Structure formats: structure tokens, C-alpha cells
Amino acid sequence: MAGRIRDEDIAEVREKARIDDVVSGYVTLRNAGGGSMKGLCPFHDEKSASFHVTPSRGFFHCFGCGEGGDVINFLMKIDGLSFTEAVERLADKTGIQLRREEGDVPQGPRGPARGRLIEAHRLAAEFYVDQLTTPDALAARQFLGSRGFDQDAAATFGVGYAPRDGEILFRHLRQKGFSPDELVTSGLIGQGRSHYDRFRGRLLWPIREASGEVIGFGARRLYDDDRIEAKYLNTPESPIYKKSHVLYGLDLARKEIGRSSQAVIVEGYTDVMACHLAGVGTAVATCGTAFGDDHARVLRRFMGDHGELRGEVIFTFDGDAAGQKAALRAFGGDQNFVSQTYVAVEPSGMDPCDLRLEKGDEAVRELISGRTPLYRFVLGNVLTRYDLDRADGRVDALREAAGLVSSVRDKSKVEAFTRELASSIGIDPDEARAEVRRAAARAARGGGRDQGRLAQQQRPGSQQSGQQPGQGSGPGHASGQQPGGSASAAPEAPPVPNLRDPRFALERETLKLVLQHPAAVANAARDVTVHDFTHPTYAGVWQAVAASGGPAAGAADAGWTSRLRDRITDPLAMAVLSALAVEPVLSPREPDTAYVVQHVNKLLELTAARRIADVKSRLQRTSPQQDPVEYNRMFQELMALEQRRRTLREGALGG
Ligand code: ZN
Numbered sequence: 001m002a003g004r005i006r007d008e009d010i011a012e013v014r015e016k017a018r019i020d021d022v023v024s025g026y027v028t029l030r031n032a033g034g035g036s037m038k039g040l041c042p043f044h045d046e047k048s049a050s051f052h053v054t055p056s057r058g059f060f061h062c063f064g065c066g067e068g069g070d071v072i073n074f075l076m077k078i079d080g081l082s083f084t085e086a087v088e089r090l091a092d093k094t095g096i097q098l099r100r101e102e103g104d105v106p107q108g109p110r111g112p113a114r115g116r117l118i119e120a121h122r123l124a125a126e127f128y129v130d131q132l133t134t135p136d137a138l139a140a141r142q143f144l145g146s147r148g149f150d151q152d153a154a155a156t157f158g159v160g161y162a163p164r165d166g167e168i169l170f171r172h173l174r175q176k177g178f179s180p181d182e183l184v185t186s187g188l189i190g191q192g193r194s195h196y197d198r199f200r201g202r203l204l205w206p207i208r209e210a211s212g213e214v215i216g217f218g219a220r221r222l223y224d225d226d227r228i229e230a231k232y233l234n235t236p237e238s239p240i241y242k243k244s245h246v247l248y249g250l251d252l253a254r255k256e257i258g259r260s261s262q263a264v265i266v267e268g269y270t271d272v273m274a275c276h277l278a279g280v281g282t283a284v285a286t287c288g289t290a291f292g293d294d295h296a297r298v299l300r301r302f303m304g305d306h307g308e309l310r311g312e313v314i315f316t317f318d319g320d321a322a323g324q325k326a327a328l329r330a331f332g333g334d335q336n337f338v339s340q341t342y343v344a345v346e347p348s349g350m351d352p353c354d355l356r357l358e359k360g361d362e363a364v365r366e367l368i369s370g371r372t373p374l375y376r377f378v379l380g381n382v383l384t385r386y387d388l389d390r391a392d393g394r395v396d397a398l399r400e401a402a403g404l405v406s407s408v409r410d411k412s413k414v415e416a417f418t419r420e421l422a423s424s425i426g427i428d429p430d431e432a433r434a435e436v437r438r439a440a441a442r443a444a445r446g447g448g449r450d451q452g453r454l455a456q457q458q459r460p461g462s463q464q465s466g467q468q469p470g471q472g473s474g475p476g477h478a479s480g481q482q483p484g485g486s487a488s489a490a491p492e493a494p495p496v497p498n499l500r501d502p503r504f505a506l507e508r509e510t511l512k513l514v515l516q517h518p519a520a521v522a523n524a525a526r527d528v529t530v531h532d533f534t535h536p537t538y539a540g541v542w543q544a545v546a547a548s549g550g551p552a553a554g555a556a557d558a559g560w561t562s563r564l565r566d567r568i569t570d571p572l573a574m575a576v577l578s579a580l581a582v583e584p585v586l587s588p589r590e591p592d593t594a595y596v597v598q599h600v601n602k603l604l605e606l607t608a609a610r611r612i613a614d615v616k617s618r619l620q621r622t623s624p625q626q627d628p629v630e631y632n633r634m635f636q637e638l639m640a641l642e643q644r645r646r647t648l649r650e651g652a653l654g655g
Contacts, residue, residue, distance in 0.1 A: 068578025128160025
């Protein structure tokens, strides 16, 4: 990548990309009064609308789960983007040309904007859908019919047909004003001696972003004379299509995955369709690649968790050797992920699409609900290779299985697995424990050689290659998260008082005014200092305010709240900042200067009262005879404080 995006451009993106527009692409917002809007939170499962957006401040916050931030943060969270990716996408949307800081990486010529590539895909998808009704597409319709999909199903999933004519899409999109370069970059068009359509004579599934935008296609072979042998072809990597991130069906499954904290990973486009039609609305598939870290990251976001993975990820493997290998490989990977991973295998090896055809929707739902924990599936596979009726068979089975169990990094799981292993083999649990301990010792002596062997044996490349789009899409590389089970090691933080405690109500309300009405507050808040905030989190928010030029700076700058957020590193303070930026102020009318002055004076009055109490206490402990100078100084201070408190009170009352 080229150098860092310039700060001015990021600021401009924040200013021009309206947060309510962006959020509305994902959440239905309605007016909540006071310039605020609300809807159902996309980040957690809820029935009441706790998710607030304040367009004028460019902020969102959920009072249910605490997620909050500006338009860039929103896009990062909802679509799993990096900061730079989110800024780039918003820049394209708002027509801002991003400039980069001079970096050590030379910047190549800029390719077509994302918006152009998306538009080309939108038009291509429309074009292909239209083609599905032509006489030429008979084989495509027959294929769909043979897999149990009618016209409605095809329409729901936007299935289309790429004609056999080699450049019909190219001509169509050229007519719509796209340049050959744009079309080649998009991946829709190939270029040899001339330009040609990438997909010819194939049945097509549009692959969509979570937001519903088409970014690529998956294409199934239909004709025996197709010169490309592969049964499935996918869009090549492009600026908008990254196969390591893409999950087919996510646009349809997103809500249900969030609601149920469950995701089902199937192996192909027709399986996704079959699952959804059968009522398993959480099904997605990888496209032409194994399930990896990035896919796990994407899912984790939609499963509505904040930090660690919650919920279930269910893989539908073939029960065959490839599926078992994929499962075993996953087992050697990340343990947090593994403990939440399940496997749904149909005994006769049917995939969800076949199953729906032969046995109906109910059978598909049963397949998923009959899921098995991954570790049990893996251990089961190991044990089937031995004759457990023979003593030597049991010994060998125990030795191999114990090696697997001991490789589980989450030690809290090891005991449960060991007991289960013992009962599966039919031996005493103590015998199994001893063998697991020996296996662990062997692994330690061998420098983790057992795990290395496992990883080597089950490299993804060792599988036969690409027939179904997600061929071998086991949770192969589902690693790269935190190593398992070390959560309890963190030292306990000192308890923080409840932010909603009435003691801090005035501090909270003042900060809301500061963040939401900086212009009205600017003058009144001149005397406010960090000492006026007794809650450490509120004090932290005020410090960020002060460091960003105070409310006066905010009055003149729409991006101020975002800059404040950048100054805060404490996650709690960050969440509080976005909450304060959107929570309705407790004023029946639009807060004016008089209201704000009254408010700020009350806050200062409280500070004065606290100091009065402090000084009085010290006075009582000081002898006027022994220390007359200090006593008099404190007495003067007390008088001054009392005077200040009166002034503030009169100001607060008189306006
Ligand atoms: Zn929420």
C-alpha cells in the first residue's frame, strides 16, 4: 500500500460521509427527537431500539451493548474493515480523492474507484439475471431444476446465466460507459489478444458483500465442451473481491447470524441456497478457498460478540476422508475457535442440497441441529481406525488419541476430553489420564513435535483441488486468535464507581452539553477544570476535551468529537464518549446559553462545596495557637470559597 492517508482527507471523509446515510444501509432508523435517531442495534441481539445515531455530531452509540463511535468506526465494525479500508470506502462514496503522505513506498497509478467496480458488477448481475430467461439458458434452468430450485429461488439469490458468446457482457458494459481497463480490473472481463467475458456458458451466483453489494461471481460449468475444466470458477482477486474474506450468502444470513449467534459453513452455492430455503438462515460458504482466519474474523463480528468468540460455528463436512482431514486440521488450530466449533455430517455423506432434494427441508434442519462438537468428531474418527475389541487395538487407539487430547491448549478442556476418551474406548479414566500425561511429556521433550507433525500432514494443499467452490473448506486455518484459556491470568482492575450513580449525574449532563452543544457551552465552561469531575472516566473525557481545545474548538469544527475520540485510549472512556455524544440532554427545550450557564455553575458549586468540606476538616485538625499562620491562611481560603459558592449559587438561580 502507499503511504498513510493524509489527516485532512480523513477529516473531510468524516465530515462529508453522513453517518445516518451510512447506518441506514444496515439499520432502519427512525426519529428519536432532539436531533437523534434510533433503531435496532446491529451489534447485539435486541428487541428494543437502544442504538442511537446523532447525525449532527456524526456519532452512534448503543446503550445496550456499549458499541459506539463515528462513521468510520461503524463501517469498520459492521463490515470487518481496517481503518484505511473504511476511509477508502467512504471516500469513494462521497467522491473525495484521498491523498497519501509521502511514504517510502512509491505510489502506482490509481485504479478505478470502488464505486465504478461495484456499479459494473451491479449491471453485470442484472444482465446475467435477464439472460437466464433466454432460450440459450435452457441448460442453466435445467440444472437449477435438477437441484430443486424453482424460479422464485433463483430470483431470491439473483442466479443468472452467462451466455456462450464470448464478449456479450463486454459489449454491454462498454455501452454503459465502462472503459476496458475498468472492466479488466473488475475481474468481469479477461484480456488476451482481445477482451473476452470471464464467464461463458455458465450458471452464475452473484457474490455479495454483507451490505448486499455484488463484488464477484461464482460460476458453474454446464457444457461438456466448456474449455475450462473446473466445475466451479470464481471471480479473481480484485480491489473489491478478496476471497479470504468473502462468505457467500452473508448478505442474507447476516441478521440471523447476529440474532442466533450461530453460523453454518457449507461447501457450495447450492448448499447455501438449500439451507436458506429449508429454514437454516445462518448458512454461508467460502468461495473457492478454505475457511481461514479472515473468515473467522468476519463471522465473529456478525455473531455479535465483543472481543472473544461467542456462539457456535457449525461446519457441514463430507463424512469422507477429505472432510475428516479438514476437521483434524482445524483441531490442531486455534482452541478458542475449536471449542465453539461443531460439525454436522450426514451419515450417508449427502450435502445439504442433496439432502433437501431427497428428504426435504426438515432433514436439512435436523442435520444442523444434530451437530457434534468438533473434538468429538475428530476423536471418533481416530478411534474408528482401531479394533477396540482387542487389547492391543485399545492400547494403540489410546496412544494416538491421547496425543491429540494433550495437544489441546485449553487445559480446562483436557480433563473433559480425557474422560470422554476413556468411555469411548472403554477403559478406566485414570489409565487415559496417565496416557495423556505421557503424551504431553513426549510432546514437551520433542519440542512440540507432535503438533508440528499434525500441521504438516494436514496442509490444505495436500487435498485434491477445486471442484466444489468451497472444496475442503474446513476450518483449516481458523487460528490466529488468542491462544486459548488464559483469560483468568489478567490482574483485576480497581473497581470503578457506577457512571449512572446520581452522585455523578451533573458531571454526565455537563459533558453531554459540552459534546452536543459546544457553542452554547464555550463561554460558560471557561472556569471548568478536571477537578470538577470526580468520576475518573468523566475526568478522562474532560481531559480529552481540554486537550482538543475545549468546547470553543468544538463550536467551530464538526470533526471535533471524532478527534476527541482519537485522544482517548481507555475503552470505557471511549464508550462513554460516544454515549454522551448521543444521549438526549435532560432539557425540555433546546439548551441555550442561560440553561448552560445555570448548569455549569451548579457543577462548579459542587466543586466549591467539596473543597469547603476539605478545608473545614483541616481547620478542625489545626490549632490556631500552635500554627496561627497556617490557620489564618486556611480561614481566608474558607471565606473565599464560601463567597465563591454564594456567587455561583446566585448565578445559577438568577441566570
Ligand atoms: Zn448494541
